[in-house]
Amino acid sequence: MRYSYITDPGKVREHNEDSVNIVTNASGEILMAVADGMGGHKDGEVASSIALNHIATRFKSISSVGNKEDAINWIGEIVKEANALIYKYVAEHKESSGMGTTMVLAILTKEFLLMGNIGDSSGYVIKNKKLHKVTVDHTLVNLLVKSGELSEEDAKNHPKKNVLMRALGASPDVEMDIFNVELGVDGIFLCSDGLTNMLDDDTIMKVLNNKDLDIDEKLDKLIFKANNRGGSDNISIAYLNKEDNYDN
Secondary structure (H helix, E strand, O other), X not given: OEEEEEEEOOOOOOOXXXXXXXXXXXXXXXXXXXXXXXXXXOHHHHHHHHHHHHHHHXXXXXXXXOOHXXXXXXXXXXXXXXXXXXXXXXXXXXXXXXXXXXXXEEEEOOOOEEEEEEOOOEXXXXXXXXXXXXXXXXXXXXXXXXXXXXXXXXXXXXXXXXXXXXXXXXXXXXXXXXXXXXXXXXXXXXXXXXXXXXXXXXXXHHHHOOOOOOHHHHHHHHHHHHXXXXXXXXXXXXXXXXXXXXXX
């Protein structure tokens, strides 16, 4: 498997509140994660860094996540730990009250693939040269779509489309949705909404399917395209694909 990740502040924001990483442990298992911080000033950056650094450090410190059930339990525990660390930081820095972060992650082993999310950063798998979204956004607009009060078309440009219903740091108790994904996919693609708000799935896949670009060049081009469309938010991508011709 070949992988790469990238983050960019975009064209509008003064600083980058996203965090992204891909790490492996002693067993060669892979953790991919993207966090999109919120809170204004540099508070969002702090929240996303706390969450992602804790999860990545803990993953690298273990020899294996074990079987699928063990891994699901590990994700639940580590997310609660990250949430508690954000709460602790806010308690010690009152000026950071209200900060938080989304999180989307994937764990790939030889036996299984798990994906999890809190908030509106997205997790996809690539199969038959197409993106297939696995995660479900925890947003007010998505809740209205599910209840039938809003159409999917109207949801795309709704003024409250970025209002989150769930995020790390938003409440003392937090739960990550975890998805069991069939193995045999061609790739894994995680990103913050700074990308998906600018580019649709077809545009993203057109870049990823370009055989003339290596894996880093593909991510650079996606960032360029998103910024060219306005770059209204920070943009982060973690990408793994077994067919690309470049390895980190």
